[in-house]
Amino acid sequence: MRDMVEQATLAAGAAHGGPQAVPKIRMRGVRKAFGPKQVLDGVDLDVAAGHSLVILGGSGSGKSVTIKCVLGLIEPDEGVIEIDGRDVTQMSRREREAVADRIGMLFQNGALFDSLPVWENVCFKLLAQGRVTRAKARDKAAEVLAQVGLAGSVGDLSPAELSGGMQKRVALARAIAAQPDIIFFDEPTTGLDPIMGAVIDGLIVDCVKRLGATAVSITHDMASARRIGDTAAMLHKGRIVWSGPAASLGHTGHALVDQFANGEREGPIQMELRR
Amino acid sequence: MAALILDPLAALGRLTLAGCREVGGVALFALEAISHLFRPPFYWRHFWRAFVQVGWFSLPVVALTAVFTGMVLALQSYTGFARFNAQSAIASVVVISITRELGPVLAGLMVAGRIGASFAAEIGTMRVTDQIDALTTLSTNPMKYLVAPRLLAATIALPLLVLVADILGVMGGWLIGTYKLGFLSYAYLDATFDYLQVQDVVSGLVKAAVFGFIIALMGTWCGYTSKGGAQGVGRTTTTAVVASSILILALDYVLTEIFFAQ
Structure with missing residues (x-):
């Protein structure tokens, strides 16, 4: 075997x-x-x-x-x-x-940070690595959210306001945002x-x-x-x-x-x- | 027969080892968190958020506790001291009790209930929902991001809270002294400041800094090591409050020995 x-x-x-x-x-x-x-x-x-x-x-x-x-x-x-x-x-x-x-990771339950808005969740790694400024992070988040079929306006919501499917998409956006x-x-x-x-x-x-x-x-x-x-x-x-x-x-x-x-x-x- | 003797001894041994493991774990956790305070990056926004949470939002409960404690202390002292015609000592008893002991200890216990539980629940929920693992995968050290800013914030905020508590506690005593017990305002205040020494205030503030560190340490440690879903988070929240409260009382004795033992 x-x-x-x-x-x-x-x-x-x-x-x-x-x-x-x-x-x-x-x-x-x-x-x-x-x-x-x-x-x-x-x-x-x-x-x-x-x-x-x-x-x-x-x-x-x-x-x-x-x-x-x-x-x-x-x-x-x-x-x-x-x-x-x-x-x-x-x-x-x-x-x-x-x-x-x-490396990027999509967790089973999304593991989105509920204390942060969606745009900050999506750009978290880019912000942590200093690859994007906070001023430009919203636009970057909107760009990545579009790749997973979500409108840029979702970026201003809190993860708790999203449905299960949307949370998965945001988690996917977060996993791919830094292009791993x-x-x-x-x-x-x-x-x-x-x-x-x-x-x-x-x-x-x-x-x-x-x-x-x-x-x-x-x-x-x-x-x-x-x-x-x-x-x-x-x-x-x-x-x-x-x-x-x-x-x-x-x-x-x-x-x-x-x-x-x-x-x-x-x-x-x-x-x-x-x- | 041998088992009857050895089984309790084995259980005691296991318990001792588990206790040592826990103490060692907390100590290593604290050392690692402290080391992150001296290594960039620093999460100032998180520090500021925790500072406001500990210092500003705890202010009402600490202020109320201090005012009422000062009032009760003046009243109790009066009824007790009247037996020895020692009513004139009330102002100094109130100020020394508040600054040395009651201010830091009561503020510490109040903040332990409020902030220790909050830190443990927040970080514990992050642990059981994989958010802490997610931080690691997002190029962020969870100790640096979650623990170090909270430790620093609580260590700085609690002495400030205690300073306010000292002032309000003395004010509570003054209110009762002047409006209920018939002291002249200036005489009460003179007696308050005549016997107050810098060491009284400083020792209370040092105690407060230590208690702030302990509250944040136990809250973050319990949250960080949380497991077992919602029930586990509830259990660790309780543990954080109980452990920090007991440590506050125990360390209060140790610090009092250090400051005031002859």
Whole structure:
């Protein structure tokens, strides 16, 4: 099974620059435990530059922990995490911050700062990095909001005044405003109706293509996974157990992945229910 | 049989270790926050917002507390001192009690309830809704952005509040002394300032600065380490208020020893 994963990830790399190309993100043997619970148990993953990977997995399987390890929000217990061939776990804080400057993140619930208006949320990173002045930030925010289909007037509202779909769009605008190389999407369509979910997926695909960024998304939504991803990987019991084209989800021939993608009750994944 | 003896000891050991871990965590948190006060960038807008929140918006509650405390103190002292014909000492008792003890302690406790809870709830909500992680991904150090400005603001604002509380507390005593107890206004004020020393006021202001730091530290620490959703935020808010109140009372004793022990 491990060979299958290696082949799939290397194939993804080959499609975007050949087998010799350094992956944009490379994880090897990443392990993380919280107390007695081993959440990541040797995660191996490659994401080629300009590629969009979707990580699938049940609740509590460690998807969010995986991307938080890459982001530096959680320190892994073991393993290597490379971005552009450099191990971020061995970097100094300053180097790590420089890497983080090139990464965007869309959080599951948006994580918008409710004490700030929308325009300040959108331009937060640009203001923090001194790439835009406060005087010009409103215009910049309006420009980025237009890219996610929102009117510039939304910039003056507070996040609490927005609907769930609008909050997701603002969070997307914030994630792309600094034109990152890598963008992480944590369950981007959770809590949205199917049409709004499709709209957000479309915006994500457009934004990622326009920026030429590398994208890693985690989701339970199979329709969303097929729309966003070039490749999908299945995380189960702390390991990547399958990786392949996102379009093949549901008919991969891998019993565990097919059960998950088709939402079947019977199969190798047994839900732990108390009776 | 051995288990009967060893189990409580093991529980005590675990509790001690957990306590040490918590104290160490708070100390490291405080050191990191202080270090950010000396390294740019500085978030002056956040400092100013916290300063207004602590200093200006706490003013009514601290002022009312100080006025009524001064009034009660004058009244209680009068009824007590009348037994020894020592009514003339009321003004000096009021001013020394207010400046040395009651001003800083009561203002500290009031601000702990108001600001400690507010800091813990705000930062705790940011923690459980991923806003603190979002700050990190947006090239902003959360300690520098959320914690350091609040620590500095509370450390500066509380002595100013206590200065106002001192004045209003003395005024409360003067009101009762002159309008209810029959003291002459100038005689009451003369007695107030005759026995007041600079050290009385300064020691109260130093206490206030320490209490302000403690209130902000416990509020931000509890919020920053919050987990478990809304219930967790509620729990840490309570912890912030209780911990800072107890620390204020304990440190009040320590600081009094330092300033006034012979």
